[in-house]
Amino acid sequence: MQLKVQPIDxxxxxxxxxxxxxxxxxxxxxxxxxxxxxxxxTLTAIVDFTEDMISPGMIGLYHEVKxxxxxxxxxxxxxxxxxxxxxxxxxxxxxxxNKLTQEEVEILVKDIVEENLSEIELAAFLTSTYINDMTxxxxxxxxxxxxxxxxxxxxxxxxxxxxxxxxxxxxxxISLLIVxxxxxxxxxxxxxxxRAITGAGGTADLMEILAPVEFDADEIKKMTEEVGGxxxxxxxxxxxxxxxxxxxxxxxxxxxxHCQMLASIMAKKGAIGATHVxxxxxxxxxxxxxxxxxxxKLARDLINLGDRLGMDVDCALTYGxxxxxxxxxxxxxVIEALKVxxxxxxxxxxxxKSASLAGMLLEMGGVAMKNQGYDLxxxxxxxxxxxxxxxxxxxxxxxxxxxxxxxxxxxxxxxxIIAPTNGYILxxxxxxxxxxxxxxxxxxxxxxxxxxxxxxxxPIKEGEKILTIYAEKEAKMDTAFQSANxxxxxxxxxxxxxxxxxxxxx
Numbered sequence: 001m002q003l004k005v006q007p008i009d010x011x012x013x014x015x016x017x018x019x020x021x022x023x024x025x026x027x028x029x030x031x032x033x034x035x036x037x038x039x040x041x042t043l044t045a046i047v048d049f050t051e052d053m054i055s056p057g058m059i060g061l062y063h064e065v066k067x068x069x070x071x072x073x074x075x076x077x078x079x080x081x082x083x084x085x086x087x088x089x090x091x092x093x094x095x096x097x098n099k100l101t102q103e104e105v106e107i108l109v110k111d112i113v114e115e116n117l118s119e120i121e122l123a124a125f126l127t128s129t130y131i132n133d134m135t136x137x138x139x140x141x142x143x144x145x146x147x148x149x150x151x152x153x154x155x156x157x158x159x160x161x162x163x164x165x166x167x168x169x170x171x172x173x174i175s176l177l178i179v180x181x182x183x184x185x186x187x188x189x190x191x192x193x194x195r196a197i198t199g200a201g202g203t204a205d206l207m208e209i210l211a212p213v214e215f216d217a218d219e220i221k222k223m224t225e226e227v228g229g230x231x232x233x234x235x236x237x238x239x240x241x242x243x244x245x246x247x248x249x250x251x252x253x254x255x256x257x258h259c260q261m262l263a264s265i266m267a268k269k270g271a272i273g274a275t276h277v278x279x280x281x282x283x284x285x286x287x288x289x290x291x292x293x294x295x296x297k298l299a300r301d302l303i304n305l306g307d308r309l310g311m312d313v314d315c316a317l318t319y320g321x322x323x324x325x326x327x328x329x330x331x332x333x334v335i336e337a338l339k340v341x342x343x344x345x346x347x348x349x350x351x352x353k354s355a356s357l358a359g360m361l362l363e364m365g366g367v368a369m370k371n372q373g374y375d376l377x378x379x380x381x382x383x384x385x386x387x388x389x390x391x392x393x394x395x396x397x398x399x400x401x402x403x404x405x406x407x408x409x410x411x412x413x414x415x416x417i418i419a420p421t422n423g424y425i426l427x428x429x430x431x432x433x434x435x436x437x438x439x440x441x442x443x444x445x446x447x448x449x450x451x452x453x454x455x456x457x458x459p460i461k462e463g464e465k466i467l468t469i470y471a472e473k474e475a476k477m478d479t480a481f482q483s484a485n486x487x488x489x490x491x492x493x494x495x496x497x498x499x500x501x502x503x504x505x506x
Contacts, residue, residue, distance in 0.1 A: 005059060005077060007060075007061055010062055014117075015115050017046075017062065018054050018060035020056045021050070034083070034085075087112075091124055094125060094129065100134075105138060106141070106145045108125070113149045113150070113241050123249050140308045142260075145242070146264075150238045152217070153190060159187065159275055161182055164265055165280040166281050167199070167288060169324055169430065171350075172324045175231060176203070176231070176333075176337040177381070179191050183389050184386050186228070187365040188229070190230055190232075190272050191231050192232055192239060192268060197247075203231060208330075210334065211397035212397055227395075231393060234268060240264075243263070247264070266309060277311055279302050279313060282318050282320025283319070284320045286430035316360060320430075321456070322456045325346065325349055332450070358380075359373030359375070411440070411445065412472065419463060419466050421492055425460060425466070427491040436489060440469050440471040445473065446472075448470055448471045449470055452467050453465045467490075
């Protein structure tokens with residue numbers, strides 16, 4: 001069928017076209033089917049329908065197809081029905097509970113990367129693996145395929161360090177300390193990090209305050225070789241691209257299949273050439289890993305997959321029921337981290353966790369003897385070597401190496417949440433703290449967030465400040481403040497949790 005092009009300059013993340021229902025019926029295709037577009041080269045795209053957006057005799061090309069085909073408004077293209085890719089039948093095999101071969105996993109990942117599958121098909125795959133986990137072999141093949149279908153970093157050094165946190169703990173700014181500690185001791189650590197999706201600030205959101213974080217794989221390699229380490233956003237690279245495409249589908253489903261979580265973590269480590277990795281597994285209420293038993297199971301699975309991939313993986317179960325440090329939100333967290341680097345001045349939870357994990361890496365990398373890594377990490381913070389290395393990292397990434405914590409701006413609007421009674425803080429609700437920080441504007445508003453004046457187990461007096469909310473916009477400040485007062489993110493000794501009135505009073 002000959003159809004006239006109507007460009008639609010909207011990015012949808014895959015090859016998609018829109019047909020009028022009359023033309024679709026004539027072609028014999030249904031919504032979600034594929035059509036083959038032929039004009040000098042052949043391209044296959046997923047079909048959407050419309051009754052009025054596109055007129056009969058025309059075809060709407062979304063941005064990705066328009067760019068690939070380089071067609072103009074005045075041009076006509078030829079369209080044919082196309083078969084579904086083989087990976088759709090592979091997904092059906094997963095749905096039926098059958099095991100895949102290595103070749104089938106490779107075909108599936110290739111089609112994910114090349115945008116040959118619809119969101120519904122990806123959702124079916126993820127839901128099936130969420131219900132019926134993949135085998136160790138399948139998970140290894142999935143991980144290797146995710147590595148092989150993207151860019152990879154290759155260094156001359158035989159030892160490449162990395163660190164990863166499973167997440168779920170607000171204020172977890174430890175990478176800003178760990179990377180310079182490790183690099184200051186002569187090890188290579190190309191740290192690719194994420195932006196916050198549901199949190200108040202990912203490591204990339206924090207580092208972006210100090211320097212650019214968007215670089216391609218070649219730039220990351222060059223910068224790492226120059227100063228020993230970087231802190232960059234992994235999403236700007238083509239490292240393990242299948243992972244980002246799967247995460248976009250996982251998020252609205254609120255699922256994280258175990259095999260996919262393992263492959264997601266380890267593929268990104270494998271793609272940067274990591275040989276030695278420390279995994280931070282926070283456990284406790286409000287975290288992704290509810291208890292130590294679940295944490296140990298995850299640790300064994302990560303270590304097993306690492307062994308299959310030729311990586312030395314050590315795991316640290318850490319306390320995750322309370323924020324790391326006393327700040328939540330990009331600018332506030334950067335200030336707290338810089339104070340530790342500049343003056344060894346900061347919360348014990350931040351210093352201890354950072355030094356402990358950095359110490360594990362130093363021991364794995366062979367620059368510290370067993371059980372002496374922590375001491376070397378602390379010494380690297382105290383003697384200023386970590387600060388000097390961090391300045392080099394900032395500079396190589398295009399930032400100002402002379403920046404100090406005093407140069408970082410926070411939101412101009414702030415309000416305090418006051419203690420309602422005398423007693424102790426019995427519990428902090430991590431999820432509520434993140435919700436309030438996000439209502440205040442974090443992570444998009446870099447100066448928004450929270451400062452915790454009191455943490456779990458600390459005494460309070462009626463009228464004392466428990467936390468301060470910062471925001472860049474007054475409206476967001478008011479929304480966050482009202483939310484925090486209506487449903488406080490803490491439980492204090494003797495505090496009224498909820499009032500339930502009788503029906504007569506209502």
